[in-house]
Amino acid sequence: MSRVSSPLAYPQVLRNLARLVTQQISLGDSKALIRRRLATREERFLRFVARYIYGYPRSPYLPLLAHAGAELGDLQMMVRQRGLEGTLERLRDEGVYFSFEEFKGRIDVVRGGRPHRFSERDFDNPFQGPTLEIRTGATSSLGSRVGVALEFIAEQRAPSYHVMLDAIGAAQTPLLVWFPGFPSGAGISAWLALANMGRPPLRWFSMTDPHGPSVGMRHRMLLTAARFLARRRGLDLPMPEFTPVSSSAVVLDSILSVRRRQGGVALITSPSAAVRLAGLAQKWKESLQDVRLLVGSEPLTPGKAEEIRRTGAVVGTMYVFSEGGAVGIACGNPLAPDDMHFAADCYAMILRRRPMPGVGELDAYMFTSLLDSAPKIMLNVESDDFGEFTTRRCGCVFDELGLGHHFAYVRSFTKLTGEGATLLGTDCVRILEEVLPREFGGRSIDYQLLETEDEDHLTRLFLAISPEVGPLDEQKVLARFVEALHHSQPRGAISPLWTQAGTIRVVRREPVPTPRGKLLPFHTQALALLRDRAPAESAER
Incomplete structure (x- = not known):
């Protein structure tokens, strides 16, 4: 399998790109394709x-x-x-x-x-042609390399986006995107999928710098080529504009402007970014009525969903991981904040009982690929996630197509997520249990990485340090943690999005126990959810 970083692969990538922007798929074709694959x-x-x-x-x-x-x-x-x-x-x-x-x-x-x-x-799919090399986790350094074929975007992402937008009432609505650019796959996948749908976004706001050092020359060439090919088709495919999370006013101003001119607008972004926009809209005393938000890259928690919906916006969410694609797609009549349909036309899924330290056994999601263009060959592969998985009739467009299984309250066993970027808690154990106690004092149980939502419903990672450790230079401890985290990965580990947003902070408090009273080096929102929703049930399972 060759990648776009290879000079020999680039001509074939351009040919595939030309097919993607010229052989467009309609909403009706997308629905028919899903029905055909289900059968x-x-x-x-x-x-x-x-x-x-x-x-x-x-x-x-x-x-x-x-x-x-x-x-x-x-x-x-x-x-x-x-x-x-x-x-x-x-x-x-x-x-x-x-x-x-x-x-x-x-x-x-x-x-x-x-x-x-x-x-x-x-x-890796051994029979794939040239692919786009992206990284999981929406960071420039952390995460695994995954080769995604343009055929996969056309076969899986474009039909999913088409019907999801229809499900949330945005089948004809002008679109905007606020997702990171390369090397993350979130922005480029949405950008190309929308081009394949014949619905390019009016603007692509990129949380990462499209001219930064993490973006290779061939990635830039691909963006330019896609824009040129789209123009020949009569489509205006926008280039990414660097819009960090601190510039949410630029995005909100564009949302309000498009809505004013065209009566409505839809934005594809992350839950944390959507919450930032909702908070700013409230500050500006602006309603987000007739605004549709399709969010992904991190969980849509109840707090985030309420903050967004309070503005009058409609929000739907998707469950995506780079190795598999969009396995969960937004429900048009949700019961839970993150109610999603399982994309059974593209995957099969079963459950596997798996122990979660301090909690007991939970049902982990286990996926199998069904598409020839899948980036990874998966046969009963765990995604590191768990949550509800039910069957019900909801009456939305996906239900009518035959997708009757629903995800809800999807959380990770080990991943900590903020601003759409991901960190494996297991990568932090040595730092928290050995490096920090050795250099700053205290015991292995006095330091913990805590994933939680702040008062504004933005996901933060807090480095919790027990007061028993004594007086500390908190910024020095945080700097040492970040430095050690960088060195724990071959090419570093901190997302630029976290730097922009101040996602990791120090808090002096006792580490948070699990529902069974155990202290772990990292505490995810999943553990908090289990403790708050059903501690007795979780402990028994």
Whole structure:
């Protein structure tokens, strides 16, 4: 698989780009495609595993399938007898799955007493053509590299965006985007998907500098080429404008201006950015009536949703991870703040009981790819997330298409998120338990990274330090934490978005215990949600 960073790949990328902006998909075509894919899930799954797993000798799944004694013919028989999800559950029980840590290559995969070690690259789609190389986590340095094919954007992201916008009442509404640019995939995926839909945004506000050092020359060339090709098609595809989170007034002014001229507007952004806009609108005494917000890259919590809806705006959310794509898509008649439909036309999903330290066992989401253009080949792969997964009739457009499964209250086991950027809490353990106590005093349990919402419903990461440690230069401790975090990753670990927004702060307080009273080095909003909503139930599970 070649990437856009390769000179040899660039001509093919341009050809694929030309197809993406000229062969547009309509809303009606998007709905028909979803229906067609739902009707052929089982046969597409069998074709998928035949080609990408059994047909690829270096597939990391082959040793696990061999241990389970599962040949292709066995899977074909199981699908006929048990259905797709029943087959995946049987494979999971036989050891054919990858935990999040195994999928990331952080720990050995042990099945039947035999260890295997794989890297993230081993899961790359082996038959993809040239791809755009992006990074997970919406940062310029933290996160894994993922190659995303333009075909995937056309096959998965564009139809999803089309119908999501329809679901939240923005099928004909002018669009704006406020997402980071390269190397994050959030902005470029939305930008290209909207071009493929024939609905380019009026403006792309980029939270990261499109001319910064993290953006390569070929990335800039791709943006320029896409704009040129779109113009030949009669589309005005805007270039990204550097608009950091501190410049939310620029975005809000554009929202109000477009609404005034055209009667309504929709913005694609992150929940934290939407909350900033909502707070500023209240300060300006402006209603956001006739404004639609489609948010992603971090959880839409109840506090954030209420802050946004108080302004009169309509908000829908999506559940996206770079390795898989948009697995959760905004419900038009939500019951929960983050009510989303499972994109069953593109994926299969089952649950796996997984221990959460200090809580007990929870049902982790486990995904399987069904699209040939998928960035990663996934067969029962954990996403590190959990939450509600239910079936109900809601009456929205996705329900009418046959997507009856819903996600809600989606949270991560280990990821801490703020301003649309992600940090793995497990990466901080050594710093919190060893580095800081050694250099500033105290015990391993006196330091904790705490993910929470502040009084403005913005997600913050607080470095909690027990008062028992004594007097400290808090800024010096924070600087040392950030420095150690940078060095814990091959190419650094702090998002520029966090620097802009002051996301990480020091607070002097005792670390927060889990629902079972344990003290962990990091405390996510997921733990807080479990403790607040159902502590007894969580402890028993």
